[in-house]
Amino acid sequence: MFGILRNLREGAAASRLRERGKNDVRPDSAVDLARHFVSKGRFREAMEVVSEGLARFPYSQRLRELQRFVWRELNGNEMTRLRRATERDGRREDFLELIDLHLDCEDFDEALLAAERWQERDSEDLEARLVQAQILLERFRRDRVAADARRAVAILKRVLDADPERFEAHFALARVYEFIGATSKGLFHVYRALDARPDDEEVNALYVALSARELEQGDENVLLNAIEEEADRGGSGDVAELSVEERRQIMNGLVRLAQLNGVRRTAFVDDRTAITAEGLEGRVHADPDENDLCRMARGFRGAAGASSRRMGIGAFRSCVLDCGDKSLQVHGVGRTIVLVELDGAHDEETVFAECASFLAACLRRVEEPSRA
Amino acid sequence: MREVLAKLNEMPGIKGSLIVTPDGIVVASRMDEHLNEETTAAHLGNVVTQTRRLLEAGRFPPLAEMVLSATRGRIVIVNLEIFLLVAVTNQYIDLDITILEIKSAAKRLRELATMKV
Numbered sequence: 261m262f263g264i265l266r267n268l269r270e271g272a273a274a275s276r277l278r279e280r281g282k283n284d285v286r287p288d289s290a291v292d293l294a295r296h297f298v299s300k301g302r303f304r305e306a307m308e309v310v311s312e313g314l315a316r317f318p319y320s321q322r323l324r325e326l327q328r329f330v331w332r333e334l335n336g337n338e339m340t341r342l343r344r345a346t347e348r349d350g351r352r353e354d355f356l357e358l359i360d361l362h363l364d365c366e367d368f369d370e371a372l373l374a375a376e377r378w379q380e381r382d383s384e385d386l387e388a389r390l391v392q393a394q395i396l397l398e399r400f401r402r403d404r405v406a407a408d409a410r411r412a413v414a415i416l417k418r419v420l421d422a423d424p425e426r427f428e429a430h431f432a433l434a435r436v437y438e439f440i441g442a443t444s445k446g447l448f449h450v451y452r453a454l455d456a457r458p459d460d461e462e463v464n465a466l467y468v469a470l471s472a473r474e475l476e477q478g479d480e481n482v483l484l485n486a487i488e489e490e491a492d493r494g495g496s497g498d499v500a501e502l503s504v505e506e507r508r509q510i511m512n513g514l515v516r517l518a519q520l521n522g523v524r525r526t527a528f529v530d531d532r533t534a535i536t537a538e539g540l541e542g543r544v545h546a547d548p549d550e551n552d553l554c555r556m557a558r559g560f561r562g563a564a565g566a567s568s569r570r571m572g573i574g575a576f577r578s579c580v581l582d583c584g585d586k587s588l589q590v591h592g593v594g595r596t597i598v599l600v601e602l603d604g605a606h607d608e609e610t611v612f613a614e615c616a617s618f619l620a621a622c623l624r625r626v627e628e629p630s631r632a
Numbered sequence: 633m634r635e636v637l638a639k640l641n642e643m644p645g646i647k648g649s650l651i652v653t654p655d656g657i658v659v660a661s662r663m664d665e666h667l668n669e670e671t672t673a674a675h676l677g678n679v680v681t682q683t684r685r686l687l688e689a690g691r692f693p694p695l696a697e698m699v700l701s702a703t704r705g706r707i708v709i710v711n712l713e714i715f716l717l718v719a720v721t722n723q724y725i726d727l728d729i730t731i732l733e734i735k736s737a738a739k740r741l742r743e744l745a746t747m748k749v
């Protein structure tokens with residue numbers, strides 16, 4: 261009897277959260293609903309909610325964290341089994357299965373570690389090196405960190421030293437050179453790949469694409485640096501003007517942040533606008549040139565955005581600066597930055613979560629262009 | 633100094649640590665083989681210099697600590713005035729525990745620096 265009532269109550273709570281999620285312009289409802297399912301041990305439903313949430317809010321850190329957690333709950337046993345099997349037997353099939361499992365959750369770091377363990381175990385196995393290079397190249401396409409591409413290219417060249425005709429290595433090099441715009445090097449490797457497999461459709465398509473390109477003007481390093489810089493700028497192309505509704509939502513979000521305990525001022529800056537809000541009553545200013553907080557947000561975007569990739573830690577997401585009595589939180593994706601100035605007592609975690617949620621909401625996928 | 637860094641690097645999730653001057657000159661370092669010490673130090677110097685400049689312009693007190701998070705890792709910086717202790721970590725670390733360890737290493741380094749003076 262009590263069990264039925266409890267189930268009904270839980271079902272009603274889930275329905276309420278689902279309804280709320282349909283109209284929520286922030287990722288909070290999806291996070292709450294996924295957590296609700298997690299607390300009930302319903303991990304598959306939690307994963308569905310997280311996936312749907314991430315489709316709408318691709319930059320929500322909390323949804324990403326939940327995705328990783330739920331994925332581990334769903335696949336933990338299989339992962340442990342495979343890890344033990346790779347340690348015990350070191351079979352190629354087990355390594356490949358383990359790597360696939362990590363890649364399913366876009367966990368490139370763990371996949372790479374598994375590939376490195378495989379190579380340590382069997383240093384002669386060129387397959388292990390090829391897989392390592394492919395993981396690095398996938399991560400490079402996602403994060404645009406040039407160091408990944410450099411490492412992958414070095415590994416592929418070592419594979420070719422050992423086996424100069426290896427199709428997979430030539431093809432992978434041709435693809436990465438095509439991606440960064442190193443046309444002549446790409447053509448060299450695509451010809452070698454065509455020698456090995458003249459009828460391969462993918463290689464032929466790559467050949468057509470490369471043949472239509474102009475030859476590169478800079479060397480490999482210059483081209484790779486240009487890819488990083490392009491990603492720091494948040495992609496090319498014009499960004500649509502803010503609509504009245506979007507501006508209103510940003511202002512409301514800033515006011516909400518400004519009203520949190522300990523928050524003095526908040527700022528939102530992107531290529532289209534710069535707005536600040538301050539005080540409990542949430543006074544809003546939209547005169548970016550006169551505002552030191554907006555200047556600070558822009559300056560920080562320039563410094564941290566460019567450097568984090570080059571330091572090998574990927575794309576900038578947030579920074580907490582503790583200056584004794586005062587502190588700052590900066591959250592950013594590409595050219596969009598949210599900055600919060602805090603003083604006195606505040607709950608850092610709450611402010612952090614609210615800022616991250618606000619930024620994810622500002623970058624939610626409606627029809628706006630994607631930003632790296 | 634190297635011993636302090638080596639001990640710090642034993643913490644799970646820490647990929648490397650450095651002691652740098654505020655303008656990015658490396659005093660000591662222990663880095664993961666995949667991280668480039670010179671590049672990291674040069675960019676750290678850039679971030680710290682720019683941040684300090686921005687904080688000064690905004691009339692903020694001097695920077696004490698900074699945690700920079702990115703898609704693939706974090707940089708934790710503790711300002712020891714004459715130099716900075718920097719730890720490079722993965723993105724999954726328990727920040728509370730790691731920061732305690734980094735502060736403990738910073739305290740030890742401060743003691744070492746005082747002894748030398």
